[in-house]
Amino acid sequence: xxxxxxxxxxxxxxxxxxxxxxxxxxxxxxxxxxxxxxxxxxxxxxxxxxxxxxxxxxxxxxxxxxxxxxxxxxxxxxxxxxxxxxxxxxxxxxxxxxxxxxxxxxxxxxxxxxxxxxxxxxxxxxxxxxxxxxxxxxxxxxxxxxxxxxxxxxxxxxxxxxxxxxxxxxxxxxxxxxxxxxxxxxxxxxxxxxxxxxxxxxxxxxxxxxxxxxxxxxxxxxxxxxxxxxxxxxxxxxxxxxxxxxxxxxxxxxxxxxxxxxxxxxxxxxxxxxxxxxxxxxxxxxxxxxxxxxxxxxxxxxxxxxxxxxxxxxxxxxxxxxxxxxxxxxxxxxxxxxxxxxxxxxxxxxxxxxxxxxxxxxxxxxxxxxxxxxxxxxxxxxxxxxxxxxxxxxxxxxxxxxxxxxxxxxxxxxxxxxxxxxxxxxxxxxxxxxxxxxxxxxxxxxxxxxxxxxxxxxxxx
Ligand code: TRP
Numbered sequence: 173x174x175x176x177x178x179x180x181x182x183x184x185x186x187x188x189x190x191x192x193x194x195x196x197x198x199x200x201x202x203x204x205x206x207x208x209x210x211x212x213x214x215x216x217x218x219x220x221x222x223x224x225x226x227x228x229x230x231x232x233x234x235x236x237x238x239x240x241x242x243x244x245x246x247x248x249x250x251x252x253x254x255x256x257x258x259x260x261x262x263x264x265x266x267x268x269x270x271x272x273x274x275x276x277x278x279x280x281x282x283x284x285x286x287x288x289x290x291x292x293x294x295x296x297x298x299x300x301x302x303x304x305x306x307x308x309x310x311x312x313x314x315x316x317x318x319x320x321x322x323x324x325x326x327x328x329x330x331x332x333x334x335x336x337x338x339x340x341x342x343x344x345x346x347x348x349x350x351x352x353x354x355x356x357x358x359x360x361x362x363x364x365x366x367x368x369x370x371x372x373x374x375x376x377x378x379x380x381x382x383x384x385x386x387x388x389x390x391x392x393x394x395x396x397x398x399x400x401x402x403x404x405x406x407x408x409x410x411x412x413x414x415x416x417x418x419x420x421x422x423x424x425x426x427x428x429x430x431x432x433x434x435x436x437x438x439x440x441x442x443x444x445x446x447x448x449x450x451x452x453x454x455x456x457x458x459x460x461x462x463x464x465x466x467x468x469x470x471x472x473x474x475x476x477x478x479x480x481x482x483x484x485x486x487x488x489x490x491x492x493x494x495x496x497x498x499x500x501x502x503x504x505x506x507x508x509x510x511x512x513x514x515x516x517x518x519x520x521x522x523x524x525x526x527x528x529x530x531x532x533x534x535x536x537x538x539x540x541x542x543x544x545x546x547x548x549x550x551x552x553x554x555x556x557x558x559x560x561x562x563x564x565x566x567x568x569x570x571x572x573x574x575x576x577x578x579x580x581x582x583x584x585x586x587x588x589x590x591x592x593x594x595x596x597x598x599x600x601x602x603x604x605x606x607x608x609x610x611x612x613x614x615x616x617x618x619x620x621x622x623x624x625x626x627x628x629x630x631x632x633x
Contacts, residue, residue, distance in 0.1 A: 190255050191349045192427045198354035199426055200438050202507075205357040206418050207443040208364065209504030210292055211411035213497055214472045216447040217454045219407050221465035224395030225387040229451075231401050233444065235408040239623050241440045242615045243414050243576050246583040248432045249595045251423030253587075257514040258417030261424060266586055274578045275515075278417035281571030282511045283531070284563045285416070286338075287538030289508065291560070293501035294333030294543070295473060298323065300494035306487055308477045316478045320470065325547035334539045341505050342532040345513060346525045349425050353510060357503055364499045367492050368449050374489055375456040384456030387465060388448075405627050410568065412443060415576030418507040421514050431602050432595065433612075446500075453493070457483070472497075509535075538563065569631045577624040584617035592616075 193199040220228050254261025259275030302308050311319060324330060344352050375381060409415055426435075454472075457479045458465050467475045480490035509531060516527035541549065545559035554562055583592060592613055597604050 190424060192425050193354050194350050195354075196427075196430075198350075198358050199422075199430065200435060200442075201357040201361045202353050202503075203419065203422050203435070203439045204442045205353075205361050205503030206413045206422060206507030207411060207439055207504075208361070208446045209411075209413075209500045210289065210497070211407070211504075212443065212447040213450040213500055214292070214469075216407060216411060217451050218468050218471040219403050220388070220451060221455070221458075221471060222468055223397070223400035223403055224392055225455075225465070226389050226391035227393045227396040228400055228404055229388065229448070230391050231396065232404040232407060232447075235405045235623075236412065236440060236444055238615060239405065239620050240408040240412045240414060241436055242612055242620050243409070243580055243624075244412055244419055244436045244440065245432060245596070245612060246580045246616055246620075247414060247417070247419040247576075248423040248426070248436060249583055249587075249592065250579060251417075251420035252426050252430065252432065253591070253595050254420075255424050257424070257518045258420050258511055259515055260518055261420060262582070266582075271578075271582055271586065274575060274582065275417060277571050277575045277578075278415075278420075279512055279515055281416040281567045281575060282418070282508045283534060283538070284567040284571070286505065286508050286531075286535045287542050287563045288560055288567075289501070289505055290334040290338050290535060290539040291330065291543045293337045293498070293505060294330050294539075295324065296494055296497040296501055297333045297337060298329065299473065299477070300491060300498055303477065303480070303487060303494055304491040308490065309481055309487065311478070311481070313478055317470070317474045319477075320474045324543075325550075327544060327548050330543045331540050334543060335536055337501070337505070338532050338536050338539065340502060341509050342528050344502075345506055345509055345528050348524060353422075353506060356506065360499045360503055364496055365446075367496045368446065368453065371453040371489065371492055371496070372449050374483075375453045375460075378456055378460040378483070380460045381456035383459040384454075385452070387459065388451045388455050402627050402630055405623060406568070406573075406631065409572055409576055409624075411447060412440065413504070413507060415572035415574075415579070416508075416567075417511045417575070420579070421511045422507065424514070429598060429601070431598075431604075433604055433608070569628075573624050573628040573631070577621050577628065580616055580620045580624070584613065584621075589613055 193202060220232070250261050250265065254264040256264050257275070258278045259272045262272040262275055299308070344356050346352065375384070413419055454476065455465060458475065461479045461482045463475050463479055476493070477490060480486040480493070483489055509528065512531045513524060513527045516522045516530065517524055522530070542560045542563055545552065550558060552559065557565060593609055594600070596609065
């Protein structure tokens, strides 16, 4: 049985035309759905808060537009021209070379990121259920902290929620590219935007909201360290879903006539907007109720519930907030999940459902270990790191930067300028400004790989 599952069916998919997204909007929302996730709503605000606010945000925006955007163009190009999964797209574009190993790095990163992503996604589900049933009310400041620590360290409930989350992803992805990914993104992303706007308006109407905005938008460069600059670059990569083939896999479903430059710009702008809007939800509220913006990873789970609790109609606002987080997590998790599904379908000839189920099971096992590493298995450490930290370290600090750097090098140095131009102009059918093409190619060839190399090395030190 096992042998049958893993037996390669060589001809599978070779002659079949690859499915594509059915509309431009669906395609963009799927990519935005991948990009908008915990990175925007959970990680961005605490990184900004811990690194001084406004100055961090300016550097972040520069990283996003000069480096992230260019790296995304490269990733989209590989998928759109290779028309295969993250491994075989490289084989297609550069046969008989070692480049497809970049795809394997991506697959590994994907599975490891999912192992942690489902754990935190599970927390958002718990916090949504707890807040909407009035269970997060009237604790003290330390009470909220204790709630979080006790909950995340427990051995049963967090696992149930992560299993539920992963199964929802499995059920949606089993439906395929058009009726699964595209439809889910088309329904969920507009809801996410509307709810987020509602939350922003509510936050801006709070007393002292202006202080939160000042913190976010008034740059104080003296509070930005070298570490902060690196954190901004790493944050840009994570938030834009770069470096492991999520964007590559989605672009292998793009239609032939897609304008990659324009699509990239749209995805990047929307992703950055969501990060800034999340900041505009969180910081005015944090300042209005005298909480600290520098709480780090606990900001959204330990500090915010207390802030919501003090607001009029707090239960409503906190329920909406955690619902937004759930949606954001789900569409991002689906994109990670799809990378590995596409590989097992193309390469190993598995049906979509079987491929998805196989990965679901593997991720649940990793997720359980990762979740338990905050409680029962906390003493099980390697180099002082818990299982959660190890997954995070290998994926975010090693695989993603390595993958992103190699993909950029692949497009600029291996495919070369001609293919780059023909991919972006769809063989001359789309008009793209020449200077712009030159600038992007220059950034891709020299600046992007160097910038990534720098974060990579310093994050290992
Ligand atoms: N971008 C998502 C977020 O902001 C996370 C994510 C999804 C991701 N797919 C990815 C990160 C691929 C890196 C690579 O939460």
